[in-house]
Amino acid sequence: MISRPRSLLLFIVFILPFHGCRSSDQNGAQQQPAPAMHHPVVVSPLTPSSAARLMDGIGKVDFAITTNSKEAQAFFNQGVAQLYGFWFVEAEQSFRQAAKLDPGAAMAYWGIAMAAPGTFLPMYQLVLAPNPGLTIVAPPNSPESRARDAIVEAQALRDPVTPRERLYIEAVAARHNPQLRDPDAAYIAVMRRLVESFPDDLQAKSILALALENGYSAPAKSPKEGTGESLKLLRQVLAKDPNHVGASHFLIHALEGSKELSNALPIANRYAALAPNIPHVLHMPGHVYAQIGMFDEAVKSFLAAAAKEREYMSSDPRYSKLSYVHNEILLLHVLGSQGRYRDAMSRIADLMRAKENPADRETAEFFYRVGWFALMKTLVRFEKWDEILDGKTLPFYNQPSESLWYHWARGLAYASTSNAAGAQNSLQLMEQLIRSLERIVNPIPQQFLIARSELQAYIDASTGNVKKGLDGLNRSAMSESLLPYTDPTVYPRPVLELVGKTALKARDFRAAESAYRRALENEPGSGRALWGLAKAFEGLEKKQDAEKMLKEFRRVWRGEELK
Missing domain, CATH: 1.25.40 (Serine Threonine Protein Phosphatase 5, Tetratricopeptide repeat)
Known part of the structure; x- marks a missing residue:
């Protein structure tokens, strides 16, 4: 049986991978992260x-x-x-x-x-x-x-x-x-x-x-x-x-x-x-649709909930925006799953320049912070390596968790563009941040340790030690599978996608098939997993299976062709 939750903790949301509150004067001072949960509880x-x-x-x-x-x-x-x-x-x-x-x-x-x-x-x-x-x-x-x-x-x-x-x-x-x-x-x-x-x-x-x-x-x-x-x-x-x-x-x-x-x-x-006048009621079906691959239906649910939230926010300036922001997190995740990069980036930009209710600013889920994490996640999932490294598209965020994810994203970008030194430097910066976090929170969130091990393994694979790299990536994927359930998952990108892509590059098509099958099981309807399976089947000369996966990929994917 669980111990009793303290009500003052219930303003926090377990969608961001780790939580602290940006100070109201935005001076960048680091604060101790707070506990969190699945969705905003507004009291x-x-x-x-x-x-x-x-x-x-x-x-x-x-x-x-x-x-x-x-x-x-x-x-x-x-x-x-x-x-x-x-x-x-x-x-x-x-x-x-x-x-x-x-x-x-x-x-x-x-x-x-x-x-x-x-x-x-x-x-x-x-x-x-x-x-x-x-x-x-x-x-x-x-x-x-x-x-x-x-x-x-x-x-x-x-x-x-x-x-x-x-x-x-x-x-x-x-x-x-x-x-x-x-x-x-x-x-x-x-x-x-x-x-x-x-x-x-x-x-x-x-x-x-x-x-x-x-x-x-x-x-x-x-x-x-x-x-x-x-x-x-x-x-x-x-x-x-x-x-x-x-x-x-x-x-x-x-x-x-x-x-x-x-x-x-x-x-x-x-x-x-x-109950069409309660925003959360409009929102909830989207959880089901998103997790079983009915992405169009999920988008409709989240857009309906967003419209209802905006209706209440416009009529009462005291109405909390936390539920609206949580709804945006789910919507952005689904847009990313459909390949709708431009739509996702447009909504992220709106979040990052929005004005917050002063009370909401003191929570983990205020607009800019949610937008920043969604931006980092979207750039990584769409493999926008040049944008991640250009120093402008993904701004540095001087908070412990965001700094760590910033260097993780840059490390992946460096490794993907054959800059081993840059990737190694990003890994070292991540390790320094983890050591700092260990002094203020215990235990440190597992997703940070997974991110470190994933980047290390990817560096190994991208610098020629493919077997060691794939072994490390598979261990990271197993660790990710043990994370507590949240929707969407706290981890920005399924490690199995990187396992599959690394195996494809190494022409280990059976390993790629295995990874993408597991990714599809975890995320039904995933366009990236469907594309990866099609490529694995092509490599295995399973033409009919490849065509079947490509057909399903084109049914769900709304974006540019994957590479």
Whole structure:
């Protein structure tokens, strides 16, 4: 069971390969990197001041609570729908409005406690942090403090409510009890009691299922403890209510990182229509489409989510831009997978010159930083070696992680253009940065060590020691396969692509075929893997197989011919 995540860490996003915050004065001072997670969790640092209003298009929820106010019930249902869409600020506002309309509605305070800290997420997405124990005091008016205050209110009002509601309150109280050794385990235990006592409660089953989603092991992609139980619960809910807005969302997350993500396709196809005014709901199907090679559909999903985010950003200057930026990361990844270099570079340029919300600037996912990483990744994946080395297209970024990726990209560029001395110098600069990072963070992120070993192996191969180089590249690829699941992966380019290309150059067509097959298995629909397989089959004189791969390559690829 995981340890309890601290709510103040939940502003950070696990898409950049390593995180620190650029200082607000942009003076280049290095800061210690922060923990991170899969996608942005936007919570209000202070009690939301805006009053909620009833909205259309946020999903239908029927969650009866003890209240005499129909309006309070309506706002409570809306809050649950927004909670199910990970729209935490808006959910907290709705629950607060329900409490204002009926101050005696205990479950309205339950909702505040569920929404305020932004911890209503799959288990595998939560930031791991040790429980600080009895001495921790949440800062006044912070997300965690608001959750605890709401729990006190809910517990004080629980006498008139139903036994079912009392269990909901008991569960959230356990999750925010600093005296417990493992609050999440206690939360899950109470939710299990709730489901056992009220087996027809679809909300309880959905909420429990989300807490149990523990992901899949790498590289086998076998379900971890809790994931199988989560899937069973969600399928029970969807069998009774195929349009359950919570279970639909949570099933997509439950299948992410598995070998069976295509099983989420029917849900992905209808999920956006269930709550079209919640941006994350529009965004989520794109995860499924992108990972099973349906790139056109993924682009449509991400563009729809971006348009909805811009709608809210333009109407409220306080509206966080973090979810918009996260959506751009996924969109840029898919554009790169399709070969759409110019489209990707245009959106990257927009990101890097955008103005950030001052609060968002202090996160790991502000516009310029995300744009810089996407720029580096795009230049490497499209093998734009001259641009990487021209000193202008990829500017130096004076932060630990970006500096390391900068020298990695330049090292690959030097090695690819037969400049062994330049490549070796880049490798030495990477090693110096890694030694510096080891003094401020422990353990150092694995992707940095993989990048170092990949560059070393590529230098070996490009300077004539092909066998040693391929052996090293394959070891790097194996290490990459053990990285925790994220979408997109934290590593800028699959090492297997370089294994395949190096093997092709050495005319080791069987090794190239093996590498590109694995790359295609990891990234279905990958144009680069399809192209590589076609070239490997040509070398092996498998003409029909080569033609088949080239046909599929031309179906998915929208860019210039690969070389």
